[in-house]
Amino acid sequence: MSASSDPRPATGVIQRxxxxxxxxxxxxxxxxxxxxxxxxxTTIDLVAGDRRANARSVLAxxxxxxxxxxxxxxxxxxxxxxxxxxxxxxxxxxxxxxxxQ
Amino acid sequence: MxxxxxxxxxxxxxxxxxxxxxQIAGGARVVPAAGTEDGRLGTSTDRIAAAVALAxxxxxxVLIPDLGSSVLSARALLDDLDAEPGGPRVALADAPFVxxxxxxxxxxxxxxxxxxxxxxxxxxxxxxxx
Numbered sequence: 161m162s163a164s165s166d167p168r169p170a171t172g173v174i175q176r177x178x179x180x181x182x183x184x185x186x187x188x189x190x191x192x193x194x195x196x197x198x199x200x201x202t203t204i205d206l207v208a209g210d211r212r213a214n215a216r217s218v219l220a221x222x223x224x225x226x227x228x229x230x231x232x233x234x235x236x237x238x239x240x241x242x243x244x245x246x247x248x249x250x251x252x253x254x255x256x257x258x259x260x261q
Numbered sequence: 262m263x264x265x266x267x268x269x270x271x272x273x274x275x276x277x278x279x280x281x282x283x284q285i286a287g288g289a290r291v292v293p294a295a296g297t298e299d300g301r302l303g304t305s306t307d308r309i310a311a312a313v314a315l316a317x318x319x320x321x322x323v324l325i326p327d328l329g330s331s332v333l334s335a336r337a338l339l340d341d342l343d344a345e346p347g348g349p350r351v352a353l354a355d356a357p358f359v360x361x362x363x364x365x366x367x368x369x370x371x372x373x374x375x376x377x378x379x380x381x382x383x384x385x386x387x388x389x390x391x
Contacts, residue, residue: 186281186284186285186363187284187285189285190285190286190287190363190367191287193367193368193371194286194287194367194370194371195371196371197367197368197370197371197372197373198371198372200373217364217381217384217388218285218286218363218364218367219360219363219364219385219388219390220388222390223388223389223390223391
């Protein structure tokens with residue numbers, strides 16, 4: 161797991177960059193989208209290369225095709241951005257075995 | 262939590278889609294309604310009504326039909342429910358079957374309401390997979 165955090169910029173946008181320890185396939189994509197559904201006032205975007213997905217859409221997250229070892233940027237805007245970003249990073253970096261539970 | 266009913270001619274298809282959606286969206290309530298009473302390919306409003314009753318926890322149910330008479334049976338059930346005030350709130354989603362089921366299940370398990378879950382299913386149409 162590796163995650164670097166930027167200091168909060170004036171715009172109130174929180175960004176985290178994660179090197180994925182596993183493919184962002186169906187199950188973790190579902191967990192990210194579930195978390196996003198629980199924060200309706202907050203916008204969570206995932207950026208992989210030149211692709212960008214709103215985390216609320218499990219299908220869009222899967223379509224990023226983000227594979228293990230690649231860099232993923234998590235961009236969170238809105239209330240509790242920092243907490244939400246931490247939560248998303250935790251899901252993305254959770255070991256495969258635990259995400260199956 | 263909003264429930265989801267997957268309507269298909271084929272039990273295997275509905276069961277498999279429900280299994281997949283349930284795996285991706287842990288905690289979602291996804292109920293298949295497929296085949297005829299005697300186990301053949303087909304659709305049955307009675308089986309759909311039973312699935313709706315099973316899926317409903319008071320927050321409503323989204324119906325996702327695959328094609329053809331699944332859609333007609335779902336519509337027939339909606340007409341029946343409309344005629345019975347006080348029954349479950351049901352929304353029919355115009356969505357691709359597998360993708361819609363997965364998107365709806367994730368939205369429902371995330372705590373979204375009936376309209377938002379139906380919308381999540383319908384938005385599945387616009388997401389490219391490549």
